[in-house]
Amino acid sequence: MRRWIVVGIAALLVAVTLPYLRSEAAPDLGLAKLAFGDPGPVGTTKRKVVPEALHKVDLAKIDVRGEVATAPAWGERTASLTVIPKYQRAANRLLREGAVAEGAIVMTDIKTGRVLVWSSYSAEAPLRDIASEAFAPAASIFKIVTGSALMENGLTPSTRECYRGGKSRIDDSDLLRDERRDKWCATLSEAMGRSLNVVFARHALDHLEKEELESIATRYGWGRDIPFDVPIEKSRYEFPEEANELAKVAAGFWHTTLSPFQGAFMATTIANGGEAVQLYIVDKVKDRDGDIYVGPTERHVLGRAVEEKTARAVTEMMEATVEKGTSFTTFHDRAGRAYLKETRVAGKTGTLEGKGYLFTWWVGFAPADDPQIALSVLVANRGDWRVKGTQVASDMLRVYFADKGVKGVTDPTGGSK
Template sequence: MPDPISRALLNRVFILLLLSAGLYHLPEAIQSLRLTIDKTSNMFSKDAKAASNDPTSTIARINEAKGITASFPSLFDEDPSFLTKDKVPVIRLDGKNPVLIEGFLPHFSTIENGRYVTHLDGGYTVVWTVDPNLQERIGKYIQAHRVPYGVFVAANPKNGRLIAFWGSRYKSFDPELLEKATYPAASLFKIITSTDALSHHRITPNTRIHFRGCLYCIGPAYWKSNRRRDRLEFTVAEALGKSINTVFAKIALKYLTPEDLRQTATRYGFNRTIDSDIPIDPSHANIPDDLNGFAFASAGFGDVAISPIHAAMIAASLSNDGVMMRPHLIERITDRKGNILYQDTATYLFPVATPQISHTMIKMMRSTVVKGTGRRAFFRWRSNPRLRNVLVAGKTGTLTGKNPAGHYEWFIGTASNESPTIAVAALTIDQGIWTIKGPDIASKGMFTFFNEKPTQRVPG
């Protein structure tokens, strides 16, 4: 028979079997346990010394004999491998960082001590990074304007905390909209094209590009150079702010290659998994080799799709010296006694650009809100004494998409008065009738962040 140490281990296995079998199957559980004891008694008697010195390996052998997988809680440290709500798994404890199980996203309904929390089975409590004041105000703003689809994500660029996490479908809160990468990136991709050209020292913000047609025309008839007909002229910074399509098609054809653009897109997080405690769909960028397809893609008209979370982190990385941090929603997890089992930390993911190019991009993106496509949403900031010194930089994007069907209006950007800084992504999808657009939502969110005191400001 097993020694006292082994007997204690078997008693714990017995308790686990009772819990997993249920009262209605108690006789079967006892019989099963007896069979397990018979099978493992020899194992203990042959190697009792090894069992006492290495209990973990012993439990592994018992589990293997019984068919118990590693997903069951540990019998020693009592730490579960996942946390449940109403007996349904919602958070997987994966290594050092907890991860939300696909299909579960908090609805941020319970506030304690000024913070959103979710109480789980076993007395565990999750404290979320989302700021209640910012979340509720932006939600009411979007719902009041009856936007068919409205999205707003805000992040702290320095640590990756998501401080606003709003997605709505016809006035119903739907946070799953934020995880999907089915939205066309549209002119947001001009950020990638600009970064690529700056990285290869092909352009500067003041490089002047001549073209013809109209500001938003696109096609081979417009991007083929002709000195006599190319009478329109803008600097690259002005073209980024006004989102002039032909300028970026010409930049790509003259200075870049498809492979260059693919590599820069990958550095920004396209075509790769972005680590997070949220299961984010990977954004994709298909850059074709044929020149016409390449030109279209560089101006934002290619097969390029992005998630709102990724879009916000692109803006965040540019305001963080070109470094993308790990986006996350879980700030900490406590047990029933209030002990902190997990506390978030700022986690470095990867660089998207050098600090110099990131600063240059932010300066170029300021033209969007000063005299570009986002100026209407921000023109009142200049008359507000608390916002006058806040520097806003952004990029808009407009295109028709199919999933969901509608007209897409993007704004991503950052706002800073040195400290704190906020990065946002805002999106509206409508069917041609609208009262607000993405830039309006972004402006409202940034206004709330700087002009109204958030609840125990999360960004730190």
């Protein structure tokens, strides 16, 4: 009898402690390994000055008239930037000639984290650094977060779901499966490409807890102070406790905001196989006595945001946006010929109305199979509009790859001299 009591106690101890042992052995891909708490710049201070070297670098006033892009800083200091003047001029032109109310374009070098374009535009004064602001709703860009969370929960890009409704809104009734009424079916790749709201909402309802969605969102920078050379407004998120409302957020309906900077940060992270790399834009700062700050000379890794296989799967899903989804018409001519026929592109569009604006996003990178640049575009239109974010993104990628001499690619701006 005593022996059975001892065996029972031992079994109970194993049952109680095993979850903790498993937890200890599990790989930590979460917040602890992402050094978002690190102090911003990773360059070298040449001389100690007060205030610090990067104080009040004003990226709303970037000057690209010379061979090197510059921005004013505190007092008589000048910051030399990593921005490429001809790309910056092209970006400025695309926003200006697109007659947008407000907009921003951020383009980064995938491997180094250097910012190649930092363009903000507003049709009304005063000048603002819109690229650093997180006032716009994230809209369907948040499907990248949800897609990543679903991949880490065992789903694949080929996971299939039949659905109905949800084109511009989701009703609770849309979340209930009905074999007679669910006449359309799509894989997760197709759902990402065509931005199918109900497919994402149903999968989130079935597979994701609030904490899982929040974990991925914060690893991509939501609600975090992402290290950078200048202050960046933190994106906001609010995840409802009610399951159906959380599913709607997972599909991109309200409760989240995003800055163009963070869009580029997220795209750069996915393009780097899930590894978060610190972005930087300041190459040097000098005053009357010479250099006081020199930017980083090597890549600085913040940590791993998602598993490499997750990043690969999300990339595959994002490629569907350009191949056969919401960006098809802007990345192809009327005959269906790709403007970037030799280049695979991974991207995601987002569209949402609010605050008197029609907000349109494009976030992604190229080439998808050997990434060079990440791109984040926000366009905010009022009333009649001329361009959306996906059109500006297509043109900006054409500017870059035409400059790189990729066969068959033309610059839609004519070179923006």
